[in-house]
Every structure is written in structure tokens, then in C-alpha cells.
Amino acid sequence: MGSSTSAEVAAEVERKYAVDAATVLPTLSGVDGVARMGQPREHHLDAVYYDTASLDLTRHHVTLRRRSGGPDAGWHLKLPPVADARTEVRLPLDAGSEGGHGDTDDGADAPPAELLDHVRAVVRDRPLVPVAVLRTRRREHDLLDASGTTVGHLCDDEVEAQSLVGAQEAQRWREWEVELDEGDQRVLESVEPHLIATGATPAAHASKLRRALGDSVSPPEPAPASQLSDRPTAIEVLGAYLVEHRAALHQHDAGVRQGDSEPVHRMRVAARRLRSALTTYRPLLGRQVADPLREELRWLGLALSDARDAHVLRRRLTAVIHAEPPELVVGPVVARLEKELGAVQQHGLGTAVAALESARYFRLLDALDDLVAALPELPQASAPASEVPALVRRDWKRLGREVAAAGRAADADSRDRALHEARKKAKRFRYAAESAIVLRPKQATRMAKAAEAVQEALGDHQDTVVARARLRSLAMTAHLSGENAFTFGRLHALEQWRADRAEADFDVAWRRLSRRRVRRWLTR
Incomplete structure (x- = not known):
């Protein structure tokens, strides 16, 4: 679990x-921000680009190459760009391993597993193969400001590219590249007009690889919510939501593999949102389509739950203990808490990483991709977006039934269980409302926020239920070990007080969500 520290991570900001x-x-020289342009240095760069046979990395705007020649020879993984910037992860040339994952048929080194951990959600268990070979003659000029600081580099590249996918002929082209060093975005802005005035045009392709592969790269996937048409169908609304949260699933995969706590939470939320959407839109999809994937997403959420729940509880109880007067913390309370919950958290992280390394997880991702691709062909693909409010209204009714059940609970334990079920239904209703924001931005956002307040109050209540159960266990273990269990009892009482306060917060939030004007658009 986790990657070694040999990788160099750099932010690359450039324009082509x-x-x-x-x-x-x-x-x-003399351009705003550039006092002097240095003399050229010539490099001969040879690069082999790797991808799956179906070019999954390229379709996700990721490039993986092994480059020799030049000052940055090595393995380079470039993650998807944001505007002019992208993150590049680098390893030395000898980091590739013969016979490792993705070993090639021509005897070349396999791409290092440490790099692949960053994109395993895209690559999965598919082998990597060389897909293009590029040879570049580069003349590089430093761009320096008045103090002699290198603010950027201007590269004049003559490229020869051979795609290894299909029967494409070799290509040759020339391009210029301006890459920032110590400078900021203003350098790019001031340089660009001078290059364009000379005859350059912004490159049509985001990378040399993309140009080399040409039409071999499949068309883009469904548009995100921000790019939907003015009159989307209900299936298109669902598709945009699935694409958004599938991307979040991919994004946080690497952090979970590195053993970080926050990505575990973010990835579990993404899995829950996806599963919730499949439940809300199941009348359009059909059970045969939705339920198998829902079950796999449930499995993934459970695989991530132990690590996340232990982390939350550990942080919560530690904060409470540190807030207590020293004289009320009797015995090795913190040490026992850290020992028990720390072990649970580490075991949970191991479980999470093992799940992400499994074929079952990779097939889940495949199934999610297949569903997104198949949405336009489903029988209900033409259903109008006007059907979405009715789907959201179903989730509202489910929530109402669970809240009513909590009100009828015969005892405290039954009420705790009922409120936990209501919390899950509030979360589903919130997610359903969020999926509809593209249709009714103001109304759906207001409803989602009101549902979130209900969810958070019930979440706080459930946290106290879990904390009280753990504190009872810790108190008993401490007592049997001959320790004073007073502090654990005091913490239990504080958690009971928090539970009462959470129920009061829930009552307020529920009344606000129940107002007719918050949900008016659902009835139109």
C-alpha cells in the first residue's frame, strides 16, 4: 500500500x-516579462508512448511515455490538463521492470507500477503496449527576465511520429512550445501574440501523441452537465451525473492506493452517489440494467467503509478527549483509543486497497463504462426531462415514510435504527435533487441544501450511536485490564448529549425541508 518516494511530481504549464x-x-527579447532570450540548446528526444489496446489513457487525456535524450530522460506520466496546466509524474529510466505488469512483446521495459497506480482506475488490469514512437529534434531557448531568472522556455520542435495503431503512415510536423519555469501565466499571455504574428496558430491537439494517433482515438464520451443542451432528455440528465461521479471515482482511486484517509471518503461518496442515481432512475433503466451495478457499487462502498468509519471515530473521540480538563482524563485513554481504532483503520485501508486491486473492482468500472455508453440506446432514451421531478418525488416519499417510522419507534434502539434508515433516504433524496440542478438550478439547489441539512443532522446522530457503542467496548476492555474506566463513561454521557442535540437539529431541518415551497417544483 502506497508508492515509493522516488517519483518526482512537477506542475507543467505550457502552450503549443x-x-x-x-x-x-x-x-x-523585450517582450513584456522577457528581457532576454538565451541561445539555443539542441536535444534529440526519442519517446515510446504506452497505452492499452483500446487507447484508454489517451481517451482520458493521459499520456505515458519512456523518453531518452534531453535533460529530463525517464518515464513520464502526464495527468489530464486543467487549462494550460497539468501534473507530470516522473521516474528514472531504470524504474521500468522486465516482466512486470504491462510487459511488452518487443522486450522493452514495462511501465513502472508506481506510475500506473496513478491511473489504475483507467488502465485496470489491461496490458499496456507501445502505441506510438516519436523522435523530436528540439531547439530550446531559455526566456529570462531582467534579473536573469528563467521565467520559461521556448522550444522549436521538429517531430517525426509513427503510430503503432492501425496502418497509419509516419507523420512529420513542426511545432513551438512555450513552457513556464519561474514565470507565471502573464509570460504565456505576453508571448503568444508575438508567436501568432509570426505565423503560428494554437495547436489543434493537446499533445504530440494525440496528433500522432489521429482518428484511432474514439469519439468523446457523453457531455458533462455543464454542456447539456437546453432540452435534454431524462437519460441525458442521468448520463451527465454518472459521468461526473465516475470521474470522481477515478480521481480518488490513486489516493486510496497510497493509504490516504480523505480519498477513501471521497471515493466512497462517489460510489454512493452513483448507486443512488441508479436507484432514483431505475424506472427508466429497468431493474435488469440497474440492480447488478447497484450491488457492485454497494460492495465497493462497504470495502471502503471500515477505514473511513474508524478514521472519523478516531478523530472525533480524540478531539473530545483533548477538550476535556486534564483531571477528567483518567488512565491511558488516548493510548487505548489510538491502539484500537488505529489498528481498525489500518486494517480497513488494507481491505480498501485489496478491493481496488481485485478483478471484481475492475469489472465494476467496466460495467459502469458500458452503461454510460449504452444509455442512448436504451428503450427509455427519449423520455423527456419532465419525468425527472416524478423520479425525485419518489425519493421524497420514501424519506417521509422512514421519518414517520422513526416517530412510531417503540424504544430508543428502534428509534436509532429508524433514524439511520431515514438518514440514508435523506441522502438519496439530496443526491436525486442534485442530479436535477441542470434542469431547475435555483429550485433543485434549494431543495438539495435543505435535504443536506436533514442528512447532516441524522449523520451526527448516527455518529453518536457508533461512538457510544465503541466507548462501551473500550470501557469494558479498560476495566478488565485493571484500568479506571471513568473517562470512557464520561465520554459516553457527552455522546448521549450530542445525540439529543442532533435530534433537535433534525426536527428543525425536517420542518424546513417539509415546507411546500421548498418542493413546489416537484409537483408541477
Whole structure:
């Protein structure tokens, strides 16, 4: 679990420009922010790019290469760009391993597992193969400011590319690349007009690899919610929601593998949102389509739960103990808490990573991809978006039934269980409302926030239920070990007080959510 510390992580901020072979590279000396352009240094760069046979990395805007030549020779993994910036993870050339995961048929080193951990949610258990070979003659100029600081680099690249996918002919082109060093975005902005005035145009492709592969890369996937048409169908609304939270699942995969606590939480939330959406939209999808994937997402959520729950409880109780007057903390309370919950958390992280390394997890991701791709072909694909409020209203009714059941509970334990069920239904209703924000931004957002307040109050209550059970166990263990269990009893009483306060907060939040104006659009 976790990767070694040999990888170098760098932020790469650059812009690329297409240019013909005869265009003269301009001098940028005197451009705003650039006092002087240095003399050229020539590099000969040879790079082999790796991907799955179906080009999954490329379709997700990720590049993986083994480059020799130049000052940054090594293995490079470039993660998806955000505007002009992208994260690059680098390892030395000898980090590749013969016979490792993704070993190639031509005897080349396999891409290092440490790099693949960053994109395992995309690669999964599919082998990696060389998909393109690029040879670049680079003339690189430093761009320096008045103090002599290197603010960026201007590279004049002559590229020869051979795609290994299909029967494509070799390509040759020239491009310019401006990459920041110690400078900021203003350098890119000031340089660009001078390059364009010389005859350059912004590159049509985000990377050399993308240009080399050409039409081999499949079309883009369904649009995110921000790019939906003015009159989307209900299935398109669902598709946008699934794409958004599938991306979150992919994004936090690497952090879980590294043993970080917060990505465990974020990934579990993504899995829950996906599962909840499949439940809400199940009348459109059909049980045969929705239920198998719902069950797999439930399995993933459970695999992540022990690590997350132990982390939350450990943090919660530690904070309470530190807030107590020293004279009320009797015995090795913190040590016992850390020992027990720390062990549970570490075991949970191991369980989570093992799940993410399993074929079952990879097939879950495959099934999610297949569903997103198949949505336009489903029998209900043309159902209008006007059906979405009715789907959300079903979740509201389920929530109402659970809240009523909690009110009828015969004893405290039954009420605790009923409130926990109501919490889960409030969460589903909130997620359903959020999926509809693309249709009714103001109304659905207001409803989702009101549902979130209910969910959070019930979540606080459930946290006290879990904490009290754990504190009883810790107190008994301490007592049997000859320790004073007073502090654990005091903490239990504090948690009971928090439970009462959480119920009061729930009552307020529930009344607010129950107001007709909050849910008015559901009845239209």
C-alpha cells in the first residue's frame, strides 16, 4: 500500500503552437516579462508512448511515455490538463521492470507500477503496449527576465511520429512550445501574440501523441452537465451525473492506493452517489440494467467503509478527549483509543486497497463504462426531462415514510435504527435533487441544501450511536485490564448529549425541508 518516494511530481504549464517548416522563430527579447532570450540548446528526444489496446489513457487525456535524450530522460506520466496546466509524474529510466505488469512483446521495459497506480482506475488490469514512437529534434531557448531568472522556455520542435495503431503512415510536423519555469501565466499571455504574428496558430491537439494517433482515438464520451443542451432528455440528465461521479471515482482511486484517509471518503461518496442515481432512475433503466451495478457499487462502498468509519471515530473521540480538563482524563485513554481504532483503520485501508486491486473492482468500472455508453440506446432514451421531478418525488416519499417510522419507534434502539434508515433516504433524496440542478438550478439547489441539512443532522446522530457503542467496548476492555474506566463513561454521557442535540437539529431541518415551497417544483 502506497508508492515509493522516488517519483518526482512537477506542475507543467505550457502552450503549443502549430507552425510550418519555413517559419522563422522570432526573438522574444523585450517582450513584456522577457528581457532576454538565451541561445539555443539542441536535444534529440526519442519517446515510446504506452497505452492499452483500446487507447484508454489517451481517451482520458493521459499520456505515458519512456523518453531518452534531453535533460529530463525517464518515464513520464502526464495527468489530464486543467487549462494550460497539468501534473507530470516522473521516474528514472531504470524504474521500468522486465516482466512486470504491462510487459511488452518487443522486450522493452514495462511501465513502472508506481506510475500506473496513478491511473489504475483507467488502465485496470489491461496490458499496456507501445502505441506510438516519436523522435523530436528540439531547439530550446531559455526566456529570462531582467534579473536573469528563467521565467520559461521556448522550444522549436521538429517531430517525426509513427503510430503503432492501425496502418497509419509516419507523420512529420513542426511545432513551438512555450513552457513556464519561474514565470507565471502573464509570460504565456505576453508571448503568444508575438508567436501568432509570426505565423503560428494554437495547436489543434493537446499533445504530440494525440496528433500522432489521429482518428484511432474514439469519439468523446457523453457531455458533462455543464454542456447539456437546453432540452435534454431524462437519460441525458442521468448520463451527465454518472459521468461526473465516475470521474470522481477515478480521481480518488490513486489516493486510496497510497493509504490516504480523505480519498477513501471521497471515493466512497462517489460510489454512493452513483448507486443512488441508479436507484432514483431505475424506472427508466429497468431493474435488469440497474440492480447488478447497484450491488457492485454497494460492495465497493462497504470495502471502503471500515477505514473511513474508524478514521472519523478516531478523530472525533480524540478531539473530545483533548477538550476535556486534564483531571477528567483518567488512565491511558488516548493510548487505548489510538491502539484500537488505529489498528481498525489500518486494517480497513488494507481491505480498501485489496478491493481496488481485485478483478471484481475492475469489472465494476467496466460495467459502469458500458452503461454510460449504452444509455442512448436504451428503450427509455427519449423520455423527456419532465419525468425527472416524478423520479425525485419518489425519493421524497420514501424519506417521509422512514421519518414517520422513526416517530412510531417503540424504544430508543428502534428509534436509532429508524433514524439511520431515514438518514440514508435523506441522502438519496439530496443526491436525486442534485442530479436535477441542470434542469431547475435555483429550485433543485434549494431543495438539495435543505435535504443536506436533514442528512447532516441524522449523520451526527448516527455518529453518536457508533461512538457510544465503541466507548462501551473500550470501557469494558479498560476495566478488565485493571484500568479506571471513568473517562470512557464520561465520554459516553457527552455522546448521549450530542445525540439529543442532533435530534433537535433534525426536527428543525425536517420542518424546513417539509415546507411546500421548498418542493413546489416537484409537483408541477
